[in-house]
Amino acid sequence: MKKIFTILALFLGAITVSADDFTDVLSVDINGAVTEQYATISLRDSSNGKYIFSLKNFVLKAGTNSIGVGTIELQDVEGVTDANGVLTLTTNQKVAIKKGDDPQVPTWMGPMLGNVPIELIAEKRDSTLYAVINIDMKALLGQIIKVTFGNGGYQIPNSGFETFQKYTVKTGGFFSPKDVDVYEATSWHSFATSTGDFAATANQAANHPFTYQSSVTRPGSNGESSLLITSASAMGFIANGTITTGRMNAGAMEAADPANHAFLDITNKDKDGKGDPFYTILNGRPDSIxxxxxxxxxxxxxxxxxxxxxxxxTNGSYYQDPQEKGKTYNNVLATAKNAKIESNGFAWQRISIPFEYINDTVKEKAILVTISTNAEPGKGTGNDSIFVDDAQLIYNGSVLSAKVKGVDVTLKDSVFSYTVNGLSDVSADDVEIITNANGAKIVKTLTKNGDDAVVNVRVASADLKIVSNYTFTMPGGAVTGIKNNKPNADDKVKAIYDILGRKVNTTKHGETYIIVYESGKTQKVVR
Structure with missing residues (x-):
């Protein structure tokens, strides 16, 4: 579960202080112990695709104790904007941490540490910022501090079930209904906020509510609560207890009718009692849940x-679970399901379910997660229960194999630099990387080092939390795309690369690019 700071984050969200300042929850992971705090990051455009990234007043927390670190400022951070308008920021540098200016912190240890190695990879989408920062504190603490700023649309909000919204519904049966307070986990929804012709009936006919906030937490949890889902009996029938990141629709009396389902639709403007939509945005391709x-x-x-x-x-357009009979849904990228969750002696168990990717042409925009007390509608008993805690989307990021111009490179554990002989006319695209991830982000940069061609490859998991950097050196290899030969007037453009050798689809005013023509000629231009 998330720590208690998540409660504030979920109510306030990612708050933009100004055009360049962002305030959000900062998660700090030290040896698996995660704490959370609010933090502000400043981002300044210093022109030429370079940025100044500043994490202000960074503090390490351990229980009630705090250690002031300081302000981490990174100059000349590389920034590249893709065709979707997402700005990706990357850097790996050693910096002197500055003294913070928070008067509540008496001492800042950062200025005493000298130059500290810091690796940053971040994304700016519209008015939100997501950043993963690895701070190398081996000299002082013997470890790397892993810092995550924001959510980035890679996880389900309130996935630790720490915050709840109260609703008052009528329940207890048709003949003796009464107003009952029902607690729904924020960003998750149950029959308390359902829609459909039988929405009121689904609650009123039940003998008790379907969801509760519980203090029973999973082993090793740092949080304070979980979600309890219960089934109910209604007019002699069994009503499964169900929650979803979308919205429940009670559309029929018969439990097995697909008119009873969970659904999402990002064009739907309805909001829940907290003001949140009945859908969850997703910006990555998870490998499992x-x-x-x-x-x-x-x-x-x-x-x-x-x-x-x-x-x-899904791509965010209308989708329901279970699917409507006879209808084909072409808007689904991937699915994951486990319909055989056993009681296992009523012990806590971590269920991991891989995603199956079924239509790679679909762009990921939203996710619908549904959890129910029974795999079959209307089955089980009227008092089954399932506690739910710490739902997490998992993103892989390991490199399985590599090739350079079709030549296999034998990879070894913890070895990231390789020499490949006998190759010429090398481009960044000649390096082929295979990973165990469905959405890994791979950036290749091509340079010339004396007589050698060098391709640097950064491989990151979709959520940016797993990053590895590889270098492939081709002795005597000519670098495709660096010579500046003026093309003929009728020569057509084959590809465009930025100054770091990365293939791009669009160009930005004021930046430098290498244009490769079908004739093989290349030209360096400033747009």
């Missing part, structure tokens, strides 16, 4: 003993 659960049936149902978790990554 992991959820901690603690499940039991009030009496074991031999034919229907399982709870279920399902997820679908």
């Amino acid at each position: 992991a959820v901690w659960v603690k499940f039991k049936q009030s009496s074991v149902q031999k034919d229907y003993p399982y709870a279920t978790i399902s997820a679908a990554v």
Whole structure:
């Protein structure tokens, strides 16, 4: 679960202080112990694709103790904007940490540390900033401090189930309904906020609410609460307890009717009681989803003993789970499902479910996650329960193999520099990298080092948290795209590279590019 700072973050969100200042939750991971605090990051454009990145008043926290580190300022940070308008920032440099200016912190140890190695990779989308910062404190603490700023649209908000929204609904049966307070986890939704012709009936007919805030947490949790989902009996029928990151639709009396479903639609303007939409935006391609659960049936149902978790990554247009019969959904990128979650003695268990990617042409924009007390609608008993804690989207980022112009490179553990002999006319695209990730971000830069061609490759998981840097040196290799030969008037453009050798689709005014023509000639230009 998230620490208590998540509560404030979920209510206030990522707050833009000015055009260049961003305030959000900063997660600090030291040896797996995660703490959270508010922090402000300043981003300044210093022209020519370079930026100044400043993390102000950084503090290490441990329980009630705090150690002032200082302000981390990174100059000349490389910034590249892609075709979707996302600015990616990267740098790896040693800097002297400056004294902070927070009067509440008596001492700042940063200025005493000398030059500290810091690796940054960040993304700016519209008015939000997401950053992953690795601070090498081996000299002082013997470890690297892993810092994450913001969410980036890579995780489900409130995935630790720390914050809840109260709703008052009528429940208890048709003949003796009463107003009952129901607690929904924020960013997740149940029948308390459902829509559809039978929305009121779904709550009123039930003998008790479907969701509760619980103080029962999974082993090793740093949080204070989890979500309890229960089934209910309604007019002699079983109503599964269900939550979703979308919205529940109660559209039929029969539980198995697909008119009863969870759905998302990012064009839908409806908001829940907190003011949040009934959908979750997603900016990455996760490889799996992991959820901690603690499940039991009030009496074991031999034919229907399982709870279920399902997820679908979509382009944000209308999608429902279960799907409408006879309808084909072409807006789904990937799905993940486990419909055989056993009680396992009512012990906490971490369920990990891989995503299956089914339509690579779909652009990821939203995710629908649904968790239910039974894998079959209307089955189980009227008092089954499942505790849910720490739902996490997992992004892989390991390199499995590499080739240069079709030549296999034998990779070794913890070795990141390789020499490939016998090759000439090398371009960045000649280096082929295979990873274990569906959405890894691979950036290749091509340079000339004396007589050698050198391709540097940065491989990052989709959420930027796993980063590795490889160097491939080709002795005597000519570098494709560096010579400046003026093309003929009728020569057509084959490809465009930025000054770092990265292939781009669009150009930006004031920046330098290498244009490669179909004739093989190249030209260096400033747009």
